[in-house]
Structure formats: C-alpha cells, structure tokens
Amino acid sequence: MSMTTDFPRSAELSGPIVRPFPTGFIWGAATASYQIEGAASEGGRTPSIWDTFSHTAGMTRDGDTGDIADDHYHRMATDVALMADLGLHSYRFSTSWSRVVPTGSGPVNPVGLDFYKRLVDELLAHQITPLITLYHWDLPQVLQDAGGWLHRDTAARFADYAAALAGALGDRVPTWTTLNEPWCSAFLGHAAGVHAPGLRDNAASFTAVHHLLLAHGWGTTALRQTLPATAQVSITLNLAVVRPNSDSDADVDAARAAEGLSNRIFLDPIFEGTYPQDVIADSAAITDWSFVHQGDLAAINVAIDLLGVNYYTPATVAAGTPELRAGHNGVWVNDPNSVSGPTPFPGSDFVYSMPQDGPYTDMGWRIEPGSLTELLMHLHETYPTVPLMITENGAAFPDRRDDDGRVHDDDRVDYLRTHIGAVLDSIEAGADVRGYFAWSLLDNFEWAWGYSKRFGIIYVDFQTQERVLKDSAAWYGEVIANNALTD
C-alpha cells in the first residue's frame, strides 16, 4: 500500500487559494489626456507644453508625438465599451487644460468641455465611475509662455480651471485629483530637462515644486467651494521607496536626501504645512526659498480625502565616490520617465542611483512587489487617517500579437498578480487602501519614450488603431468579477 498516493495533495484538499478583497474595493484602470486623446488641434484645443516638447527635435524617442496617440478623442465610446467588457468599476482619466480653457485663463471652450461631458455620460451609462485628474503634465503652452510653473499666477489659473470643470461635472464625478506626480513636472521638467518644458535649471525646479503645490492647495479649495459636500478631493504622488546601497553613514544619508526630494518635499507641506528642514538645507546653495510667501503653506496644508499613490519600482542609492563618479553619471534612473540628462536631485548631487538586480520590465525597472507593501504600510503608519488609492501600477513589456492574433502577456499578468497581492498584504495588515487602478487601460504615448513602451492591458495597433484585449485584460477582468485573487 502506498503511503502517499492515497492522500490528496494540499491543493486538492483545499481547492484553489482565494484571497478576497474587502467589499466595495474599487477596481479601475487609468490613462492621461496627452497620452491617449490625439486630436491635438481639433475642437478648439491649443498646444500644451507636451505638444511643443514632443515636436522639438531630439526630445522623444523617434520624434514621436501625441498628435494622434490612441485617437481616443474619436473612439471614446468604443473605448468605454471595452472598459465595460472588463467590468471596470472606475476609470481614471485626465482632462486637457488646453482643450477646456484653450487660452489658459478666461473663457471655457464649450466644444472641449463637451468632450468630457460626453465621456462622463458614457461612463455612467455603463455604471463606470469617473475619477478626474485635472493636471497630468500638459500645461497650456500659452501659460508656459507667461512663465509656466515659475510664475505664481499659474497656480491661480489652475484653481480657476478646476472650478470651471467642477461646476460643469461636479454633480456626476465623485472623485477629483488636482495633480498627477508633481515630482515629474518639477524635477524631470525643470531640472533634468527630460520632460516638458525641458528646462535644466535647478533653482527653477524648486520654484516649480512650490507653485505646483500652491496650485494643489488653491485648486482643492476651489473644488470644495464648487463640488457637492460628498465629493472627494485628492492628489496623486509617485512616492519613492529608497534604499541605501550599504549601511554606511554616507549611503544612509544619500537615501535620506533622495527620499526627502522625492516624497517629503510634497508630503510634508500637504499634511504638515511645512517644508522638510533637511531638504531646505540641502538646497541652500541653489535657492533661498523666497518664493514661499506668507500663508502659502497654510493654503497647501488643506485637508484632502484621499491620497493617490503611483508605484512602479523601488530605488537603491549610494553616496558618490570617485569610482562611482568615474563610471556613472548620477542620472536618477528610478523615475519612470528618466531617459538621460542631469540629475533631477538638485542640491543632492552626491546621490547616485545604483543599478538594481532583476527581474526587470521593458523600462529596465526592477520588479519588486514587496516594496509596494512597504510603501503602503509606511503611509498608513505615518498618516493613519488618510485613505489610500493606488492610482497607477503596471508594467511595460515588449508585447507582440501572436499568430492567433492575441497578445499573450504572461509577464504582465505576473506583475499585476504580485502587485495586487502586495496591496492585499497591506490591507490585511491594516492599511486603508480603497482601490487599485491599473496603468494603463491602453498602450499609449509614453512621454519621452514615445510609442516604444507598451503599458496597456489593451494592445493598440498604432497604424490601424485596432484594440486587442491582452491576456492580462482577461485576467484582470476575472479578478474584478471575483473581487479576489485566485491561485
């Protein structure tokens, strides 16, 4: 008699492992206006800084632009139908300031506004809850010409634009986000120069941080004055998980500086009404922070209902040594969109971003889901009363259509499964995470990388605009239907 074969194995005993999510957990997918809409000069839209940047020679891979992108402006209804097929509860999209207020300030463009009204109606008709991000990096060029984020008045114009949209859509859109990843706008746009407006001016990047935060604060207040009391207002940050390369004092200090410039420079003013002293000290040779006026920090420190978290990969940093300096140019490679150029760590030039072990995504980013749990637990412990939302998480892989016409993106399924599992780990440990938005619904214009990086759970053939649900989309639809991860 066999001692083993009579006994079912544990998987057969227990059936598939099911890890349920809390009831009411929100499952969504995210996009951004410039990355998908196209129709760059239709319906009264004027250029944004990303139109200018992408049309400047050498700024994007292969000179790609968002002129057509996913042509979502013309295909909105079919795209919403795809969302409904997936069973999405919510869709996070951004509005194009240049479409809604083509002159940057002043009158609203009814044709531009109408596009977003129709989108919201279409979503609601399919029981999909809209989540609006007001600023995903595409400042109207006309405002850039007047000084952009270096000009304090831009923050006031943002509040006007926020109020205009809230007035038009506030009865039907329950959740509003002021800014997406101001770190990228400020440091990649104004210090490293790899994002629009393409400046390489360290002092300017700190001014931009402050005016972006002011836009968030004034915008939040404007939204509150316009929206129903039940509406939720939030901001989305790309918060870094930074590790020192060793436990040497110098490397630990490099991690402190990097974390300060990535996270605390935004979190502290928003939640505490102060800028971190160590960041101020590190930047003393670059800026005297005189752009901070009396009352600004109180305006930024206005209550929000939700913190949006975008997470892709962790970072390891070291203090620069002569050897590192010789072989490494100090580029901050952790950022999703960093291509090359000067450090976006102004004032912290001793911080070197170290190569990390794989596995990697097609961006070269290390895949490490545990860091997402770590980040969420850290936020939960630091701000226990602030609910969290994963507003972006996902991965680029070199997807191809197979002979059967489909896209078998097992690597993306693995990425999503392990990261959604990491979110669940944090929930089980007590973190208040309300939802998860996959980045991205569609393959799209990946900023400086153009169309060379595919993040979608839906494949887009950029020649024909055909959409093909990848295997990851089908898998994600199952997760949504079950409100659970199953083994």
Ligand code: FCB
């Ligand atoms: C984030 C951006 C998003 C996309 C992903 C990959 O930084 O918010 O637009 O580019 O990275």
